[in-house]
Amino acid sequence: MTERVAIVGAGLAGSLLACFLARRGLTVTLYERRADPRVAEVERGRSINLAISERGLDALRRIGLVDQVMAGALPMKGRMIHPVEGPLDFQPYSAGRDRAINSISRGALNNALLDAAAEAPGVEILFDHRLVEFDSQAGSLIFATPAGKVEARVDVVLGADGAGSAVREQLLADGAVVEEVDFLDYGYKELSIPAVAGEFGLDPGALHIWPRGNSMMIALPNPDRSFTCTVFWPTGSFDALSTPAVIEEHFRANYPDLLPLAPNLIDDYLHNPVGLLGTVHAQPWQAHGRTALLGDAAHAIVPFYGQGANCAFEDVVELDRCLDDTAGAWARALPLFEHRRRENTEAIAEMALANFVEMRDKVASPVFRLGKRIEHGLERLLPGRYVSRYELVSFSTTPYAEVKQRVHRQHQVLAAAVLVGAALTGAVARAARRHR
Numbered sequence: 001m002t003e004r005v006a007i008v009g010a011g012l013a014g015s016l017l018a019c020f021l022a023r024r025g026l027t028v029t030l031y032e033r034r035a036d037p038r039v040a041e042v043e044r045g046r047s048i049n050l051a052i053s054e055r056g057l058d059a060l061r062r063i064g065l066v067d068q069v070m071a072g073a074l075p076m077k078g079r080m081i082h083p084v085e086g087p088l089d090f091q092p093y094s095a096g097r098d099r100a101i102n103s104i105s106r107g108a109l110n111n112a113l114l115d116a117a118a119e120a121p122g123v124e125i126l127f128d129h130r131l132v133e134f135d136s137q138a139g140s141l142i143f144a145t146p147a148g149k150v151e152a153r154v155d156v157v158l159g160a161d162g163a164g165s166a167v168r169e170q171l172l173a174d175g176a177v178v179e180e181v182d183f184l185d186y187g188y189k190e191l192s193i194p195a196v197a198g199e200f201g202l203d204p205g206a207l208h209i210w211p212r213g214n215s216m217m218i219a220l221p222n223p224d225r226s227f228t229c230t231v232f233w234p235t236g237s238f239d240a241l242s243t244p245a246v247i248e249e250h251f252r253a254n255y256p257d258l259l260p261l262a263p264n265l266i267d268d269y270l271h272n273p274v275g276l277l278g279t280v281h282a283q284p285w286q287a288h289g290r291t292a293l294l295g296d297a298a299h300a301i302v303p304f305y306g307q308g309a310n311c312a313f314e315d316v317v318e319l320d321r322c323l324d325d326t327a328g329a330w331a332r333a334l335p336l337f338e339h340r341r342r343e344n345t346e347a348i349a350e351m352a353l354a355n356f357v358e359m360r361d362k363v364a365s366p367v368f369r370l371g372k373r374i375e376h377g378l379e380r381l382l383p384g385r386y387v388s389r390y391e392l393v394s395f396s397t398t399p400y401a402e403v404k405q406r407v408h409r410q411h412q413v414l415a416a417a418v419l420v421g422a423a424l425t426g427a428v429a430r431a432a433r434r435h436r
């Protein structure tokens with residue numbers, strides 16, 4: 001008998017997973033609480049575009065979607081730093097200056113994945129189905145739908161229902177999972193920079209950053225030549241700006257070059273929601289050999305490396321690999337998946353937090369800029385032997401935990417080389433003085 005698989009959540013991970021499982025000949029039902037986004041109106045103010053890099057592209061390549069998705073992508077080759085005063089500063093992401101992360105519309109990416117899932121044999125997608133109850137032992141799910149509650153009984157349940165996962169919540173209530181959610185004392189709000197006379201208001205080849213020490217704003221380009229800006233501010237500071245005059249004054253003082261580019265600033269600010277940011281640590285990710293969490297439901301991270309979706313896509317690739325390696329036996333594949341992925345997701349969670357400090361503060365410093373130039377110089381001098389963290393995270397599929405270890409080793413070797421160099425220089429100088 002073919003196993004019946006339910007995926008809860010038709011977001012990025014869930015719809016990609018449906019495509020992968022369909023290739024295995026499985027019967028999959030994808031349940032999504034929202035209406036079909038391909039026909040329904042999308043609400044305003046939630047992360048509109050995403051930086052997709054090698055890990056995400058690798059997953060899309062495997063299901064033949066990469067060309068379609070990349071056709072709408074805008075490559076960003078580096079960071080463009082906007083100081084309060086003075087000229088902009090472009091900082092390339094890679095030593096060769098040619099590699100780029102890609103600004104992609106979240107909606108278009110999700111829709112492309114939903115189309116691919118809908119066309120895949122054996123996949124059914126049910127929208128307007130919100131998971132409200134789940135008995136993980138019995139494999140029974142209850143969904144609230146516009147027509148009332150419906151029940152489904154399946155063999156395998158995969159929770160791809162995002163950071164506030166209902167599947168995780170139910171496993172938590174049953175004592176099958178423990179969790180710790182570290183909320184950041186920061187929130188985010190999206191603002192927009194429309195196209196100016198049909199052209200981009202800023203350079204579309206960069207990810208723009210306004211580093212302000214304790215907070216920051218970023219902007220990513222969209223195919224319609226607009227930019228989506230996101231401010232990341234301490235939670236309490238959003239409400240402090242409550243009138244149009246105060247909002248305008250704050251942006252004039254801190255982000256002066258935004259004002260002429262953002263005619264809808266006040267309206268965006270007053271009407272777009274403040275989103276929460278946090279890291280989810282859940283353990284274990286699987287229960288009873290037939291239920292597992294993946295993507296944000298298992299390990300949501302803060303967005304500052306632009307890796308959450310990339311990491312969720314990598315989960316899907318790894319889960320598929322685990323099914324290969326266990327001849328499709330879910331009871332063995334799910335623990336194996338957790339075993340292989342956990343240390344990697346913990347590593348990117350840590351690196352994502354560290355990248356916030358880099359983006360909001362360090363990028364503005366001349367010492368940081370010099371360090372980056374030296375690092376890129378080393379990468380050119382020692383190709384393949386010295387590779388920066390950014391390169392390994394964004395432009396390779398090296399497991400995140402290995403990235404951390406490798407960068408640590410490189411820094412140790414470098415520190416030792418600097419010490420030896422300094423000692424040798426000192427010895428040579430002393431010998432020269434003795435010979436004088």
Ligand SMILES: Cc1cc2nc3c(=O)[nH]c(=O)nc-3n(C[C@H](O)[C@H](O)[C@H](O)COP(=O)(O)OP(=O)(O)OC[C@H]3O[C@@H](n4cnc5c(N)ncnc54)[C@H](O)[C@@H]3O)c2cc1C
Nearest residue numbers: 009011012013033051131161162166295296306308309310
């Ligand atoms: C501001 C911001 C910027 C980001 N930028 C980037 C970036 O540049 N690059 C990047 O890689 N990542 C980025 N991320 C992270 C990325 O958005 C997430 O990691 C990614 O969306 C996770 O995918 P997912 O499928 O696990 O969850 P989601 O995309 O959240 O999908 C979950 C789905 O489950 C559905 N669902 C939820 N509850 C239920 C329920 N009870 N029943 C049925 N369905 C349900 C939801 O409606 C949704 O469709 C960013 C995140 C934020 C907050």
Ligand SMILES: NC(=O)C1=CN([C@@H]2O[C@H](COP(=O)(O)OP(=O)(O)OC[C@H]3O[C@@H](n4cnc5c(N)ncnc54)[C@H](OP(=O)(O)O)[C@@H]3O)[C@@H](O)[C@H]2O)C=CC1
Nearest residue numbers: 034042043162163164165181275276277278279280300301
């Ligand atoms: N909850 C958690 O454990 C964690 C959350 N976060 C982050 O916090 C933020 C908020 O999370 P959380 O509150 O759990 O969940 P959601 O972001 O899913 O929900 C927040 C609110 O937004 C609404 N909403 C969400 N998606 C849509 C949509 N597509 N269309 C219309 N309305 C929508 C929800 O409505 P409705 O009630 O109808 O669903 C709800 O009122 C997210 O950005 C998440 O990344 C980070 C780490 C942990």
Ligand SMILES: Nc1ccccc1C(=O)C[C@H](N)C(=O)O
Nearest residue numbers: 050051079207303304305306355
């Ligand atoms: N997409 C994002 C969303 C929010 C915050 C950062 C990003 C980034 O992509 C940052 C980029 N990786 C950087 O290091 O410059």
